[in-house]
Amino acid sequence: MKKREEEILVRAKSLFSKRGFHSLTVSEIVDSLGIARGTFYLYFKNKDDVYRRVLERTVQEIEKNLKVLPLERPLEQLRRNLLSVLKLIEEDRETASLIFYHPYKLNLEFDEILEEFYGKVLSLIERALLKGMEMGIVRECNVKVISRAIFGAFVEVGKGLLKGELQSAEEAVDELLSFGLRGLLEGRNDWRN
Amino acid sequence: MKKREEEILVRAKSLFSKRGFHSLTVSEIVDSLGIARGTFYLYFKNKDDVYRRVLERTVQEIEKNLKVLPLERPLEQLRRNLLSVLKLIEEDRETASLIFYHPYKLNLEFDEILEEFYGKVLSLIERALLKGMEMGIVRECNVKVISRAIFGAFVEVGKGLLKGELQSAEEAVDELLSFGLRGLLEGRNDWRN
Amino acid sequence: MKKREEEILVRAKSLFSKRGFHSLTVSEIVDSLGIARGTFYLYFKNKDDVYRRVLERTVQEIEKNLKVLPLERPLEQLRRNLLSVLKLIEEDRETASLIFYHPYKLNLEFDEILEEFYGKVLSLIERALLKGMEMGIVRECNVKVISRAIFGAFVEVGKGLLKGELQSAEEAVDELLSFGLRGLLEGRNDWRN
């Protein structure tokens, strides 16, 4: 990766995360870097191209943190993954903003990138659930529905952290896990026991 | 409400839900109705104006279905509300699409409309949780985190229904409730008992 | 003249004098009268038509005050005419505004209306000058130039009154006349003596 290309990608990510796809112009990207308009097109086919690559990178960064640990302790693995992603959000608001607030229907290609990412996360959750059931830790349930529910709960808590309406990622993940495992009803025990 | 205005709003909702705000042009709206460009501006100040009104209406339609039932049975109330909204989604994919896939950062005013709506839903959930705790049905928990989690789970399941990746709204809601109430761990009882 | 027609003309004059031709819309005229857009076109062919008729009327009102008195006392006649027009300006700012600040090159037809009016005023002045020369009161001069100069001086003083930068019409006319007759140089007598 060329230095210039990298430079543009970094700046573009920052700007797209603040301004969204449509309101950010190519001029703003190049002006903010002090480079010529033509230089931009030396490294990127067009505006869609930068956006796609920004999205891809961002998704990859998160995926690096999604470890497919050995499945002996599926719930622990899930906990770790959720926590590591929420931590990332706390640290890198640009990434979070892109992932959570990406406008769908911009362009089918863009949507696919996130859909694929979401799909990966979903299947990670599904696999943990299935393994848990196999091991007798997790009760029988509709995995399709529940994995989505977990995913959604997680995403929404992530947004809460991003907006500053929730405070600590650690606390949120524990609360989330506890909720997911024990449910809301009174009279349960901690799942780790 | 004038007939024309209604006609435009209905068509605009349909088109915005399919195409998003930016890619839909005013020309497409009027062409699709076979009316003159000027006619559009007779009823709407500008493109933002239609979009705002479409969004407002859509939110209102859903809110009509969010009944603030007497809180004696908070969990039952929650169940009904979630179900009625998911049913709506099943029936009216345009509404669902607008609500779930609205691009944030389009325009602060637009975002506020949905934020306000989401806020209402969140507080509905919070109130049910708090009442449940008061009544001793729901165990102590961080209401801020858990209400978001429930909301997120619900939204994500809604999206799944919309995309056709999940089948029945009824089944999904029951599964969701059971998940939320009993959690995932083996060896729990049904909350209704 | 129909009552409605009159009503529209009066309002249009008022609005055109404040807003100018281009920035005033037909909608504003009809809205301000509480009548339908169609009603306007019952009495006027188009927007140009009202403007033309407003201009014509306004010019006619002034012309009524421009008396072609018997020429025995040409300078006295000139004084009276100038005074009567400046008085009108003091009283009717709408008329003054239209006459003095009409944007040329709007439309040839409009320009002609004022040009014709200006032409009349000029020839009034010219005739007074010529008569004065004939009578030996006025010294030999280039009537074309001087009549324009008198006209211009008069118009500019009118604008000064309109803008409130000059105070009394009477005083201004006397000063103007004295200037025109005696000139600026020291050591002259009053022309009436």
Next chain:
Amino acid sequence: MKKREEEILVRAKSLFSKRGFHSLTVSEIVDSLGIARGTFYLYFKNKDDVYRRVLERTVQEIEKNLKVLPLERPLEQLRRNLLSVLKLIEEDRETASLIFYHPYKLNLEFDEILEEFYGKVLSLIERALLKGMEMGIVRECNVKVISRAIFGAFVEVGKGLLKGELQSAEEAVDELLSFGLRGLLEGRNDWRN
């Protein structure tokens, strides 16, 4: 100043002076130069912007010719200034057209540009008058009124030259001066003596 910018300004001045602000379109400017619509907006913020800059330039060109000579000979200075401006008008009809026939009430900002210019010319005249009085050359008079009168006379003669209704600028200025200094009444001497 970039070559293109200059090119556009020159053409715009020419077109505005012939067609006025409203009837001239941006398309006409660019078509007449054979450049793209976007090129125009590279150099000018909008249509108002070109007009404003054309007006400012034009005023500046004239102001360069308005010399604030030492005041020992105030009337001679006035004569020179009036003459130099009238000469300019003879030579540059576009400038003259813009200055004399600019439609007021287009836009407050535009009006201010000319008002400021007119104000400068007026104060130039006022200062000459006051100095003249101080030196005992000019008789006591209401300077506010008389300076306006001189200005108006001058403007109107300028218009006459522009329209071709008056012939020579030199002759007109001398006639104008003689009129202003000696007045119209018979039996006066030349002011230079």
Next chain:
DNA sequence: GATGAATGAGTATTCATTCAT
């Protein structure tokens, strides 16, 4: 590699005018 002037298709918006009721 880098530049930045030039491009022009695309879009929102206005407003005088018409005409069926």
Next chain:
DNA sequence: CATGAATGAATACTCATTCAT
């Protein structure tokens, strides 16, 4: 006489993209 909904031509302005230097 009066209405006012509907029209659509006209226009300003934006911005992604190109290409000669």
